[in-house]
Amino acid sequence: MRSIWNGAISFGLVSIPIKLVNATENHSVSFRQVHAADGGRIRYRKVCELEEKEVTQSEIGRAYEDADGSMIPIADEDLAALPLPTTKTIEIVAFVPASAIDPLQMETAYYLSANGVPAAKPYTLLREALKRSERVAIAKFALRGRERLGMLRVVDDVIAMHGLLWPDEIRKPEGVAPESDVAVREAELDLADALMNTLGEVDLETLHDDYREAVEAMIAAKVEGGGALPEHAPAEPEGGKVIDLMAALENSVRAAQEARGDGAEEPAGEEARVTPIKGRRAASSPKSSGGTKKSTSATAKKTAAKKAAAKSTSTASKKTASGSTGKTASGSAKSASAAAKKPAAKKSAQRKRSSA
Structure with missing residues (x-):
């Protein structure tokens, strides 16, 4: 990777020569402006408004536009005379927890590479110190003509630096949140x-730019056959609908x-509930209903058989009881008749003896 800045990390009295390289790259498909009528390339030319002629880069300087529109020339010597101690230095000013950095402040990311063999030892020392402390370093550095704020942290075995916005560059979110009070239920x-x-969760490595792939596929189709891919109807926006x-x-x-x-x-917090159908038993099913009917029929048959057996037993008992009672009564009558006849016979015998 090509370095974009050479300098040193200032860590107390320790100086670590480093090279600054971009940690990110842009994969967006870029387009050129062309003349729609004939496809001719549209180019921007730098023209002086006073002379109305094109000028070269060497003829171009810089100026500050005042409130009244007047231009105040600023020469390179003017900027070079300004006190800027971080021109070639990444000056570490503090170590803080990573949670102390608002993600809104983060800008471009860079990798810091040790520049030369002598820089390897202090570079490794700083890297290991950041790892063990579980903190990040806050630093000031100058790049592209202005002083910036940065955050140094460890990524794998490399020290990375994130450019940070200055705190006063973060706008307050005034008027962004809903103005009315909204109640949210549990x-x-x-x-x-x-x-x-x-x-x-998701593995970020599996995410990709679907739109960029579609653009690349469309361009490839045009290059190969000169035609465009079938158009897809854009999805209708669903915003503005009142929903439950x-x-x-x-x-x-x-x-x-x-x-x-x-x-x-x-879903979490919801209990499964069964709503019975009106006119039916909630716990019954076609198979269980058939089994219930069969078991009920068998039970009824058994009950009827038991009743019949009980009835016959009762009838037999009555007959037996009736027969035994009749025999007993007849025997009692016979014995009573015999007992009545004996005194009468005795009296008749006595009368016969007295007559004789």
């Missing part, structure tokens, strides 16, 4: 949490679960 928060949990927030959250959770193949998992 159920809505639960569904939002469920949606976040369902979407889960709860329904939208529930549908989002369901769609995310289906996309992840999680099945019909219930």
Whole structure:
């Protein structure tokens, strides 16, 4: 990688020669301006307004435009005379936790490379010190004619530097938040949490620029065949519609679960409930109903058989009881008749003896 700046890191009394290289690159597809009628290239020419003629780069200087529109010339010597101790130095001024840096301040990222063999030892010392302290270094440096703020941190085995905006360059978010008071229910928060949990984490390496790929494919098709890819109707914007927030959250959770193949998992905080159909038993099913009918029929048959057996037993018992009672009564009558006949016989015998 080509270096864009050479200097040194000032770490107390330690000086570390380094080279500054870009840590990022732009992959966006760039276009040129052309004349629509004939395809001719459109170019910008630098023209002096007073003389109305084109000038070269060597003839161009710099000036500051005052409020009244007048130009105040600024020469290179004027800028060189200004006190700028960080012209070739990345001066570390403090070490702070990474959480102390607002992401809104972060700008371009750079890699810092040790410049030469003598720089390897102090470079490694600073890298290991940052690792062990779990902090980042705040530094000041000058690049492209102005002093900037930077944050040094360790990425793998390299010291990286993020350009930072100065604190007064961050605008206050006044008038951005909703002005009216909005109440959010716990159920809505639960569904939002469920949606976040369902979407889960993502490997950033798997994300890519779909639009850039479509543009590249369209250009390749034009180069090969001179034609354009089939046009796709743009999706209609859904903004401005009044929606049911709860329904939208529930549908989002369901769609995310289906996309992840999680099945019909219930959202966090919601309990599964069964709503019975009117006119039917909620716990019954066609198979269980048939089994119930069969078991009920068998039970009825058994009950009827038991009743019949009990009835016959009762009848037999009555007959037996009736027969035994009749025999007993007849025997009692016979014995009573015999007992009555004996005194009568005795009296008749006595009468016969007295007559004789």
